[in-house]
Amino acid sequence: MMTFSPEKQDPDPPLKRWSDLWLKNKKSLDQVVFAMKLQSFPKPPLTNLKPEPDKTLVFDRPKLVADRTSLLSDELLLQILSKMPKSQRNSNFLVSKRWLNLQGRLVRSLKLLDWKFLVSGRLFVRFPNLIHVDLVNGCVVSPRNSGILLTHKMVSLHIDSHVSSIEFLPENRILSVDEVDSGLKSLASGYPNLRKLMVVSASELGLLSVAEECPTLQELELHRCSDQVLRGIAACQNLQILKLFGNVDGLYVSLVSDIGLTILAQGCSRLVKLELSGCEGSYDGIKAIGQCCQMLEELTLTNHRMEGGWLSALSYCENLKTLKFQSCKRIDSDPGLDEHLGSCPALERLHLERCQLRDKRSVRSLFLMCETVREIVFQNCWGLDNDLSSIAGTCRRVKFLSLEGCSLLTTQGLESMLLSWKELQRLRVVACNNIKNGEVTPALSILFSSLKELMWRPDTKSQLLSNLAGTGMGKKGGRFFKKI
Template sequence: MKGHDCINPALPDELIMEIFRRLDSKASRDASSVVCRRWLRLERLSRDTIRIGASGSPDANIKLLAKQFVSVRNVYVDERISISIPVQLGKRRLVNRSKNICLKHQYRSGKGEYEDRELEPYCLSDVGLNAIAEGFINLEKLSLIWCSNVTNVGLMSIAEKCRSLKSLDLQGCYIGDLGLAAVGGCCKQLEDLNLRFCEGLTDSGVRDLAVACGNSLKSIGIAACARITDIGLEAVGSYCRYLEALSLDSEFIHNRGVLSVAKGCPSLKVLKLQCINVTDEALLAVGTFCSSLEMLALYSFQRFTDQSLCAIGKGCKKLKNLTLSDCYFLSDKGLEAIATGCSELAHLEVNGCHNIGTFGLESVGKSCMHLSELALLYCQRIGNYALSEVGKGCKYLQALHLVDCSNIGDDAICSIASGCRNLKRLHIRRCYEVGDKGIVAIGEKCKFLTDLSIRFCDRVGDKALIAVGQGCSLQHLNVSGCQLITDDGIIAMARGCPQLSFLDISVLQCIGDMALVELGESCPSLKDIVLSHCRQVTDAGLSHLVKKCTMLESCHIVYCPNITSAGVATVISSCASIKKVLVEKWKVSERTKRRAGAIISYLCVDL
């Protein structure tokens, strides 16, 4: 910009910072920050979010970040994520130059020999939490995922210095009641709280928090907390009158706790329950008192019946999202009550509810005109006629997921194609009655389809893909295990869908190099490809693909016998954006390991 700077003199700091905030990716912001020193300073000031992994020394990193990014309001620390050192292709790797490397030290064994032992990666501690508290005083959202080394002391420092905190995620943190009580005492604006897998908490801590933050708290999540019982939930029901979302996964919660929340929290909009000891009594109360309920998810319930769904259908007229998973005593009667009572239903998932059949889903098709997403998983009793009714009545359907529905075939898919012209996403897996006829109808009539997954549907062949390629603009395609598909189908798809970004053609025995050549020529936007178990693909086809698809980020090539170490090396050297290559370990040369060891993943077979 030297000598040609027309931007900096004309634009004030505030406007440039607003432009940085509107950039849609971290890479774009990073690129902007290296233009000049002013832009670097302003870009740092504009950042409001940082994410930190487990490798290296999080405590020290946080202190450095706090000095550079003073406007941060959201901090995410996830110790499940390991941050690796970026490897520059073609250059010798530097050893022990970064704090993020797991150093290896030699220790003398009892026999006088030396052994290499890898030091454990550092974890976030109370020192790091104190650095967050001191460095980000305007903190509004803090997420600590599986940070097992933090204690009440660190959480107290957060509570005392970050009084604007609105969201706190403590999943997997072994903190206790004192830390939670401190949060309640200091953070009067707290709205969202996640306590999943916080095994050190008891009813006392939940009660103290509920009493202190009852007027602000809107969302609570509790899972696998053995010492949080109905007593803690009763405190929530008594003090958190503005609670809008509750997620419970516990065998220690009974009707009493859920009843208290239902009666005491009239603003409840989201309720997710996986509590094996909750029965009809509690859900009857939800139907009676929670008229604002919009989302209900019930998992693994074996102690409630259609009576509960009838109460929900009668009392929760605003219900838009319903998930029923492994609820064995529900039948068509309960689903019919939901359909007729909750006409605003937009999302429905039925998973493994073996007593729900065709009639129940027919009722949804006839009554729920606003349905936009439908998922039927392991529903052996639902037949073609049910989806015919959905096709007739649900004109706004945009997503359909079918898994192991043995009685659903081409007639059902043709009905969906005829009636649901706005369909954007179709996922079908192991529905063996679905073949070319149904998918051809989708290709001819659903012009807005962008995501198609037909996995292990062995009656689908090239004819279906040719029709979809001619009629749709796909971005995601998964035809794994569809053995009738050959090069002809993939070539037609590549020519018809040049914006394809994800492709899974694994376990296709008839796919060869010609398909890869056409993909390279026609689909420059391809980012992810899965070729595993493609026995006809060779190094030559793979080389042509990766040299043309310069945006490729991930490539799975396990169990491809004609792809060798030379092919793997070609992928690494040709794709500047590559982030993950999944391959057998013996196909990776020592040179390739040195150049790109951080992005290579190996198939785990040594069990």
Template sequence: MAKEQERDGALIWMLADENLHAVLDKLPGRLDRQSWCLVCKKFLYLEAASRKYVHLMRPEILEPVLRRYHQVEHLDLSSCVEVKDSCLATVAKFTSERLLTIKLMRTKGFGAVGVKALVECKSLQEVDLSFCTQVGDVEMIIVSELKHLQKIKLTHCRNVTDVGLSALSRCKDLRTLGLKFCSGLGDNGIRDVATACPQLSNIDLSFTEVSDKGLASLALLEHLESLSLISCNNVSDNGLNCLKSGCKALQKLDVAKCSNVSSHGIIALTHSSGQLQQLNLSYCKLISSVLFSSLQKLKTLEVIRLDGCAIGEANVSLIGSGCKELKELSFSKCQGVTDVGIVDVVTACTGLQKLDLTCCREITDVALEAVATNCRGLLSLKMENCLLVTAEGLISIGKCCLLLEELDLTDCNLNDNGLKSIARCTELRFLKVGYCMDITDAGLVHIGATCKNLREFDCYRSVGISDEGIAAIASGCKRLKVVNMSYCESVTDASLHSIALLRDLLQLELRACSRVTSVGLSYIAASCKHLRELDVKRCTYVGDPGVLAISNGCQNLRQINLSYTAVTDFGMMAIANMSCIQDMKLVHMTKVTVDCFGRALLACGSLKKVKLLTGLRMTLPNEVIRQLENRGTRLRWMEKPK
């Protein structure tokens, strides 16, 4: 056997590198590429030589990683809690000639010195500094030295003002500008960038103080394709009117929650653009029938979102008569959506692929039957809390919409016959049947038998489901990555034994599954090696043995909720010492001492966010809190009843 292995290894070394690279290129998944590396040293070498993307969890291994992967063009450090100036200097040292993109979202520790080192990477085209609250005008002035910069995101960078934004006008190739929640900005910075950067095509000004004056300057941008103005309450119809003289290439407009924008402003802008494809008017209170009457002029419109709007039956019908090319329509939490309107829309827009009817409580089986009859190419249907729809209407969906990939029936009148019909939709990838009190294990057996492509399954609070149904889902839907069984009180460790079959499982929610114990968690730990998120809140029989098994077996775990469990100091320290853990919820853990909380939080070097009981703020040493805050860990103090 040893000689045969030695011979095969020699044959592998004789294969041409380009042939092996061609094989490697066929492996799309990260896990598949990891398995490739373990075959032999040559495969490991080739993978390292071809790797262009690196995502790090800990900055201390940055230098050895960049030494090994010497072709890196895309670097993601957003999972690191702290990225010091010296880290960015290291990045520049090893990647200055080829780095194209870098992500630093939510990282702390660096400032102007680090950014100055980073701009030595002259080829940088994309920089993401979202939620880097320490970044301000000084850093922006330095970033403006990147002459090839095409995309920058500054979400929640509140210290950036017009001074810093104006500096970016030196980046003549800028195409994407993300300024969401940059509350320090005014109109002058927007004007300077719009004037100097004619290639801008994507701008997000949501939740900023921009006014009509700043918005008017965007009319200079002939290539502007996407404009997002969510909750820009200083913008009115006058600002949108100013844009109509330019922005002829506009394809996507988002004015959700803009309290001073009415139908007249939207009509003025959208009718000047002959290419508009997506329109989001969610929660716009000033929308009237005038707008819906004019929709027939928007021949290219493919997506319209009206969540939270008071529409009215007649206006819903107008959408159908005007927008024949609609592919996506959202009426989530809308008032005035009835059977008549839905029938008119789906009869006219037979090419619909996505339909959101969440909380449209006036629709009945009549609307569903019309959807099923006319929209046979439907890919996504969301119907949470549609209480007048019965199982018969849902059966019609299962009979006709066989291409469905996403179906949300949370809190609907679904029963096992409905599930049997839905099981005909063999392309289903996301299925939510939470709060459906009439479904049982018998219904899940049908889903498990046919829906082999299922990736996400949610049966939250569906109390008729037990171990038998979960076993049917797990054995039939082996590609599942997300499972939510929270508040299914009949679920026991036997279900977790079945779930352990899911080798690709990434997220598992077991909140308040009171019959689950540490034994069940040990099943998960033994097989689900890629698990990233685990919620065992209120699983009172989960203790140290379970979390110890998880800490040993699930080394990729990034988020865990241990609130109200029986975990003690021993189990707490086991979780804290995991290398990847980033988010912990630790409320009412009565068996963990204050001293252990302090030691565990400091030991968890990758921790970015933690939820704790308010009382601990008074008992934890001030030095512990100070160290956590200084390195960028967000502390959320909660007042929760026991």
């Protein structure tokens, strides 16, 4: 018979948890691990056995790995992260400091908002492999505490009440030329493989440093550009796309004239795309571009300030395929005689967006030069009426026509233009309120039925399908009708 004294405590109180029991019998656990290790060893042959001295076997317990991706190399992890969608890739930097650095190595394009991030050198450490850098917003000094936000197609900035009636970006709102040039020099030395650059108020020396250090630069966008600045891009041997912003109404004032266009033409002979926004010039400047830049395929003129007679110089652009006019108040104030105009034999596309087309003479000269065009786009142009539609009929090789926001054009004018184009295959009519469904003639219905693609929405009440019942529209082979 056993007796228990209430004053004497139990030396081994009962364990409350399985984990305590597991750790309590540590000696037993080591014996189990030892037995498992012995079973995993290959058994020696039964013959020629020699006794070996006793050896103490030490078995290390496997350590838990907190971050399993640490077992992967940087190169392998970079390949995995690069396969992720961009929408999910941006949040990877929150995982760890290592992922932050790896994510920075995957970034190729960046819009700089703080200039100090560039001059301090943190940009190169954080994003070492950039090939596309936008410095436009970083070059602008704007008050952060202002509640007035100015948004332009190229920049968005805060402004205060102390602005000029001529320009919203006066001298004190843009970094000095020395600061911009110093930043460009650091950028060029840090990114020798730079391919695209956008900058405001740079000088000739700043662009020269970029041209010398970045031989692969292919695209350049210069805001607040001038004739003297264009001397710096002559060293850009492989430049293919160039956008020049001279005078931008309400934003800033600058000047690009025939002098700058001639310097540009002589220095950038490999240009493929050229955009001139707010630039002045004349026949001589455009002629120099056509003669020197023989690889030029696309020319865009935005709010140009060209002198009269410049239009005929386009005939020197022998390989020009796309010609665009955007926000132009006029095409050419004095185009001259028809026999002096010439033509663009390789031109395929003519786009006019938000342009004034009230000067019938200049528009007529434009279409005479573009008689070989295959695609014509009118978007929110003022002055496009039935008279101009008959002028556009001179381009008899048109295969695609897009009309949007042409409120003066009627159904009769559209019909006279379309019936003269025997090769028309695609038609798009949107927001042209004077074009009525009830005025569609049988001849126009037959033309619609032969098109490969048709988007018909002259107004919000258009119901073309009911008016074309019985014409077989959309039932012939691969032809289809698109209605939105």
